[in-house]
Amino acid sequence: MSTTPTETRAGRHSLFGWSLAALLREWSARVDAAADDLPQGTRGYQLLTAVVHGNLPSQAALAASLGIDRTVMTYLLDAFEDCGLVERQRDPADRRARRIVATDRGQEVLAAMDARVTAAEEELLAGLEPAQRVLLRELLERAATGTGPDDDPCRTVVQAIKPA
Amino acid sequence: MSTTPTETRAGRHSLFGWSLAALLREWSARVDAAADDLPQGTRGYQLLTAVVHGNLPSQAALAASLGIDRTVMTYLLDAFEDCGLVERQRDPADRRARRIVATDRGQEVLAAMDARVTAAEEELLAGLEPAQRVLLRELLERAATGTGPDDDPCRTVVQAIKPA
DNA sequence: GGCAGATCGTCTGTCTAGCAGACGATATTA
DNA sequence: TAATATCGTCTGCTAGACAGACGATCTGCC
Numbered sequence: 001m002s003t004t005p006t007e008t009r010a011g012r013h014s015l016f017g018w019s020l021a022a023l024l025r026e027w028s029a030r031v032d033a034a035a036d037d038l039p040q041g042t043r044g045y046q047l048l049t050a051v052v053h054g055n056l057p058s059q060a061a062l063a064a065s066l067g068i069d070r071t072v073m074t075y076l077l078d079a080f081e082d083c084g085l086v087e088r089q090r091d092p093a094d095r096r097a098r099r100i101v102a103t104d105r106g107q108e109v110l111a112a113m114d115a116r117v118t119a120a121e122e123e124l125l126a127g128l129e130p131a132q133r134v135l136l137r138e139l140l141e142r143a144a145t146g147t148g149p150d151d152d153p154c155r156t157v158v159q160a161i162k163p164a
Numbered sequence: 165m166s167t168t169p170t171e172t173r174a175g176r177h178s179l180f181g182w183s184l185a186a187l188l189r190e191w192s193a194r195v196d197a198a199a200d201d202l203p204q205g206t207r208g209y210q211l212l213t214a215v216v217h218g219n220l221p222s223q224a225a226l227a228a229s230l231g232i233d234r235t236v237m238t239y240l241l242d243a244f245e246d247c248g249l250v251e252r253q254r255d256p257a258d259r260r261a262r263r264i265v266a267t268d269r270g271q272e273v274l275a276a277m278d279a280r281v282t283a284a285e286e287e288l289l290a291g292l293e294p295a296q297r298v299l300l301r302e303l304l305e306r307a308a309t310g311t312g313p314d315d316d317p318c319r320t321v322v323q324a325i326k327p328a
Numbered sequence: 329g330g331c332a333g334a335t336c337g338t339c340t341g342t343c344t345a346g347c348a349g350a351c352g353a354t355a356t357t358a
Numbered sequence: 359t360a361a362t363a364t365c366g367t368c369t370g371c372t373a374g375a376c377a378g379a380c381g382a383t384c385t386g387c388c
Binding site (some may be wrong): 027097 | 347354
Binding site (some may be wrong): 015022026028042046066067079121124125127137139140141142143144145 | 223
């Protein structure tokens with residue numbers, strides 16, 4: 001009753017952004033804690049996911065989709081290659097570009113991470129009923145993918161990550 | 165059909181975290197763009213909000229509630245004081261501590277920011293129906309505040325920011 | 329009261345991540 | 359072939375974050 005749809009949120013002080021930031025911080029902390037095998041913690045997990053499921057054609061595309069500078073991507077991938085999680089392959093169609101593929105070990109590590117992250121998320125959302133969690137995920141996804149017609153770097157990210 | 169509620173999220177690769185990160189990135193970018201008057205962009209907005217509505221007793225409490233190192237808080241507040249948004253006052257009860265209060269100008273700036281942030285949020289959530297936005301906000305807030313019985317730095321943040 | 333330890337805010341030094349710019353290699357276009 | 363753009367890498371610089379030390383002050387104990 002305190003938040004009827006018609007209420008204009010007077011004095012709410014943008015709790016939306018706060019909740020978002022707090023949740024992401026917690027999520028990131030938990031993913032970090034679960035990412036012993038990965039360099040760069042949460043970002044490494046995001047990178048590996050993008051490599052495996054993103055189907056990005058080049059290192060530059062990978063960097064753009066994650067919002068990372070290309071020079072940063074270089075040494076980030078160096079670390080991943082050193083760990084044997086990822087390989088750089090020359091693109092035969094464009095010999096300047098490198099196609100990033102996950103090794104078998106990289107795929108295993110990602111699968112393990114996915115499981116741990118899923119568990120961590122369930123724990124993170126312990127305050128919500130199961131149906132509410134599903135709803136929250138759906139709303140978040142829709143909000144993240146359909147953020148309007150104008151400039152929208154996020155949609156590319158999410159779409160790049162999505163299987164299709 | 166790809167995301168029916170009953171689907172057990174096989175192969176979903178933790179879109180939750182992605183949506184969260186993407187949304188927060190967009191939110192933060194928009195707040196940054198709207199924060200011409202504030203130092204430190206989004207973080208400055210968070211800080212000023214905590215100062216005005218947080219009722220935190222000391223600089224250290226402020227830093228803790230925002231997850232910022234106390235040495236960082238020092239020069240962060242320096243910038244805010246230089247801009248005339250905030251004042252450091254000695255706490256008469258504990259002369260070591262400084263009580264941070266917003267100036268009139270700080271309150272005005274925050275009010276203007278609140279309005280702009282609200283507008284930016286509406287734009288950010290343009291892909292959702294009004295009722296869905298309300299629902300998303302509620303779910304987010306509940307998830308952020310009730311994240312479980314164990315370690316939980318976020319709850320303190322959100323609770324510190326909340327008026328009550 | 330006097331003393332030891334803890335806490336507050338500040339300052340200093342150090343370390344790291346990120347970015348601009350340049351570079352060779354390669355592709356594209358004229 | 360020549361001119362221009364793009365890809366990935368490397369170099370150097372800068373800003374931000376953290377550990378540690380410091381004076382001032384509070385608290386608890388003798």
